Amino acid sequence: MTMISVIVPCYNEEQAIPIFYREIIKTASEMPNVSFEFIFVNDGSKDETENVIRALAENDDRVKYISFSRNFGKEGAMYAGMQHSSGDFIVIMDVDLQDPPALIPRMYDDIKSGNYDCIATRRVNRSGEAPIRSAFARAFYKLINHISQTEIVDGARDFRMMSRRMADSILSMCEYNRFSKGIFSWVGFNTKWIGYENINRSAGETKWSFWKLFKYSIDGIVGFSTVPLALSSLMGIILFFVSIVGIIFIIVRQLLYGGSAFGWPSMICVILLVGGLQLLSIGILGQYLSKTYLETKRRPLYIIKDTNIRKDDK
Numbered sequence: 001m002t003m004i005s006v007i008v009p010c011y012n013e014e015q016a017i018p019i020f021y022r023e024i025i026k027t028a029s030e031m032p033n034v035s036f037e038f039i040f041v042n043d044g045s046k047d048e049t050e051n052v053i054r055a056l057a058e059n060d061d062r063v064k065y066i067s068f069s070r071n072f073g074k075e076g077a078m079y080a081g082m083q084h085s086s087g088d089f090i091v092i093m094d095v096d097l098q099d100p101p102a103l104i105p106r107m108y109d110d111i112k113s114g115n116y117d118c119i120a121t122r123r124v125n126r127s128g129e130a131p132i133r134s135a136f137a138r139a140f141y142k143l144i145n146h147i148s149q150t151e152i153v154d155g156a157r158d159f160r161m162m163s164r165r166m167a168d169s170i171l172s173m174c175e176y177n178r179f180s181k182g183i184f185s186w187v188g189f190n191t192k193w194i195g196y197e198n199i200n201r202s203a204g205e206t207k208w209s210f211w212k213l214f215k216y217s218i219d220g221i222v223g224f225s226t227v228p229l230a231l232s233s234l235m236g237i238i239l240f241f242v243s244i245v246g247i248i249f250i251i252v253r254q255l256l257y258g259g260s261a262f263g264w265p266s267m268i269c270v271i272l273l274v275g276g277l278q279l280l281s282i283g284i285l286g287q288y289l290s291k292t293y294l295e296t297k298r299r300p301l302y303i304i305k306d307t308n309i310r311k312d313d314k
């Protein structure tokens, strides 16, 4: 029998999990020809999430859990879930029902045909989101698609169904600074997109502060584009030529008209400008360097504290 692994990252989701579970087993019961496993990844929650999942696992042996030793982030949770999954198809979804389980049968019908390795979803609107947040998100997608060769689809969600071979290729990308939206598209394969309206959270609140999202967007840019590095060299080259022209101008003026140094104020402005650009360039360099530094340490993406998945289950 075909098996679908549903991977659900959870961080402080004690309220949302029971609601999600009710919905997902309803969907599962509508698909009698498919078996399911539900892998809940407890990403170091500080509330009762772990116990809530354990209780589910006691009554339903399709429920698997992986508990992290601390909060490692959604990226690590998705990776761990995929690594411990054994299904023929893998679904990743949020626990807050912003990713409707009702789409799973439709995704399965599409992927079963064999024409696609991935059925992915995207939000067609951002209703219910703060306007300033939407504006920044849009600017980010515009920027990254300009400077990266990997296409990052605006509004793409992590909610998707993948074939085993696509999941394995994603697992083979074991980089530490993960940006899944880029990784999904980098590995290639045929992807079908399903659009749906934004849905508000069922319970609890979003785990993504503006600052967290900002850092995540830097991960995306640094991970999938080296254009900022080239940009700072380009800036350096342009300024170099401008200063050569300036020096020639000053020498010629001195020879023709005499009179020594004037224009201190303009000098200070130029020093500030060049100094600022230098710091900016070093900053950009630093971003790449710090990511490289973390990659070379080869730290694990997550540490498991407890799980009910046995190694030989896989």
Ligand code: UDP
Residues within 6 Å of the ligand: 008, 009, 010, 011, 012, 013, 043, 071, 072, 073, 074, 077, 093, 094, 095, 096, 098, 205, 206, 207, 208
């Ligand atoms: N999540 C996680 N670790 C984190 C942050 C979030 O596992 O550090 C999970 C969270 O429990 C949820 C999913 O990732 O299932 C998406 O988070 P959220 O709904 O807060 O994000 P939003 O939908 O607001 O972008």
Ligand code: MG
Residues within 6 Å of the ligand: 094, 096, 098, 201, 206
């Ligand atoms: Mg959400």
